[in-house]
Amino acid sequence: MTLGAAGAALGGAVAFGWSGRAVADALSGFGLGGAGDLANPAEIRSVDGTLTATLKPTLSQALVDDKPRKLRRYNGGLPGPTLRLRPGDAMNIRLENALPPNPLPVPDLAEYPGLSAEDICGPPGNSHVAPHDLNTTNLHFHGLHVSPKGRSDNVFLTVEPGQAFNYRVQIPDTHPVGSFWYHPHWHGSVAAQIGSGMAGMILIEPEDYVPPGLPERQIIIQTVIGSDAAAFDDPRQFMSLSAPRIFTLNGQYRPTLRLRQGERQFWRLLLANDFQFCPLDFKAMGLKAIVVGRDGTPLREPVEVDSLLLSPGNRTDVVVEGLAPGLHDMVRQPYRHGLVDLDARTIARVHVEPGKKRSRLMPARAATPPDITDAEIVRKRTVVLGERRDRRAVFDLAFTIDGQSYDPDVWHLEPKLGTAEEWTFVNTTAYPHPMHIHINPFQVVAISGEPVPERPWYDTFVVPAAGTLTLRSRFEDFDGDFVTHCHILPHEDAGMMMNVRILP
Numbered sequence: 001m002t003l004g005a006a007g008a009a010l011g012g013a014v015a016f017g018w019s020g021r022a023v024a025d026a027l028s029g030f031g032l033g034g035a036g037d038l039a040n041p042a043e044i045r046s047v048d049g050t051l052t053a054t055l056k057p058t059l060s061q062a063l064v065d066d067k068p069r070k071l072r073r074y075n076g077g078l079p080g081p082t083l084r085l086r087p088g089d090a091m092n093i094r095l096e097n098a099l100p101p102n103p104l105p106v107p108d109l110a111e112y113p114g115l116s117a118e119d120i121c122g123p124p125g126n127s128h129v130a131p132h133d134l135n136t137t138n139l140h141f142h143g144l145h146v147s148p149k150g151r152s153d154n155v156f157l158t159v160e161p162g163q164a165f166n167y168r169v170q171i172p173d174t175h176p177v178g179s180f181w182y183h184p185h186w187h188g189s190v191a192a193q194i195g196s197g198m199a200g201m202i203l204i205e206p207e208d209y210v211p212p213g214l215p216e217r218q219i220i221i222q223t224v225i226g227s228d229a230a231a232f233d234d235p236r237q238f239m240s241l242s243a244p245r246i247f248t249l250n251g252q253y254r255p256t257l258r259l260r261q262g263e264r265q266f267w268r269l270l271l272a273n274d275f276q277f278c279p280l281d282f283k284a285m286g287l288k289a290i291v292v293g294r295d296g297t298p299l300r301e302p303v304e305v306d307s308l309l310l311s312p313g314n315r316t317d318v319v320v321e322g323l324a325p326g327l328h329d330m331v332r333q334p335y336r337h338g339l340v341d342l343d344a345r346t347i348a349r350v351h352v353e354p355g356k357k358r359s360r361l362m363p364a365r366a367a368t369p370p371d372i373t374d375a376e377i378v379r380k381r382t383v384v385l386g387e388r389r390d391r392r393a394v395f396d397l398a399f400t401i402d403g404q405s406y407d408p409d410v411w412h413l414e415p416k417l418g419t420a421e422e423w424t425f426v427n428t429t430a431y432p433h434p435m436h437i438h439i440n441p442f443q444v445v446a447i448s449g450e451p452v453p454e455r456p457w458y459d460t461f462v463v464p465a466a467g468t469l470t471l472r473s474r475f476e477d478f479d480g481d482f483v484t485h486c487h488i489l490p491h492e493d494a495g496m497m498m499n500v501r502i503l504p
């Protein structure tokens with residue numbers, strides 16, 4: 001399908017995320033999305049303050065790394081379309097669940113002596129330590145500071161195959177400027193659906209945020225699983241760290257990203273995946289890198305970095321500059337995942353073409369929230385992350401928060417609207433857990449007891465193996481119910497999630 005046809009099928013205003021200059025560059029055979037260069041995803045923009053879109057998950061065959069794989073995707077694309085809007089806009093999103101009906105669970109009772117089928121699977125939708133009903137879905141707007149209630153960022157909604165739901169999300173006028181994303185969040189099918197490709201970017205910024213002449217790249221890194229349909233419906237195929245995952249950028253396998261020496265490009269990196277971390281080394285790509293925002297919160301001052309770590313769910317907005325001419329590998333650097341070493345993996349190539357360009361362009365400055373002070377903290381809490389054996393879970397391994405796997409009827413934490421709290425996550429397991437808190441971003445205060453003086457803002461941050469993470473969050477603007485969970489989605493589906501209620 002051509003991008004134009006995709007645009008017509010999306011039912012909204014569609015544009016490419018390129019400036020006029022970039023389009024001219026592309027036509028001349030150079031520049032963003034030009035010959036041999038990675039293109040941005042199709043884009044839907046708000047019109048007169050409202051963004052209207054239809055997201056339609058389907059299960060269909062796709063060619064990834066030249067092999068056919070059966071994937072769950074939005075609108076037949078990998079990733080879904082980028083949604084671009086401004087602070088103060090509203091999103092009207094119709095979610096049409098066109099996935100096939102859920103097969104009835106058929107447990108192999110011989111594997112579970114002494115347990116009945118109901119013990120293992122529970123009534124439909126009622127097993128909280130194992131994947132189930134992989135075609136049931138809903139939507140989460142990851143990182144958005146919006147209401148968690150009603151038709152907004154409400155992850156307690158259920159959209160069954162054949163059903164549709166009209167979301168309406170009002171973005172506040174004061175919403176932070178940056179990169180966000182949407183993905184399904186129905187407890188039990190999250191790992192299968194995001195691991196299969198259901199994700200897309202959301203950009204919130206004023207019209208003049210990215211100056212003309214600074215090409216903007218959206219780089220959506222996914223780690224797609226699936227060799228055939230049968231395999232992908234078996235949770236044992238996607239619940240493991242060592243499952244065969246294919247790194248794609250904007251749905252492309254090992255693409256090339258081109259820029260000229262001395263040229264600047266604005267890269268919006270999103271790790272939209274289920275399990276594996278992605279450390280990146282810009283120096284090794286022949287690039288200078290200046291970070292301007294993380295997880296949808298602008299930095300107070302841009303920071304030059306050599307490398308960065310993306311945890312599943314993280315975004316980093318970074319201005320890169322071509323330094324060293326040549327063809328460089330973009331490598332997912334080795335990562336020590338608890339007791340397991342993840343190898344280096346080439347995920348793309350960066351072609352810095354020799355040139356004399358000199359660009360000093362940067363995105364416009366945008367407001368950072370004020371630091372959360374000691375005086376604001378009304379309560380300090382400790383939250384313990386753990387694991388336990390549970391025969392209902394895949395590989396018999398369930399995950400816990402404060403000793404309990406996810407229970408939809410229990411509200412662990414009930415902060416009051418208009419206050420701020422300090423939470424320390426204590427990781428009693430031998431694996432890192434990137435914890436994500438919905439609705440409000442947080443400031444990282446300390447890692448394993450070591451203070452972090454710059455107190456960076458994130459919405460997802462790793463609690464080290466056998467370590468701790470101390471963070472502060474301010475519960476502003478929105479009361480209501482949401483969740484906190486590990487963004488290793490097989491851990492979430494195996495119980496590492498808890499409810500939070502902001503009391504009015």
Ligand SMILES: [Cu+2]
Nearest residue numbers: 433486488491
């Ligand atoms: Cu985890």
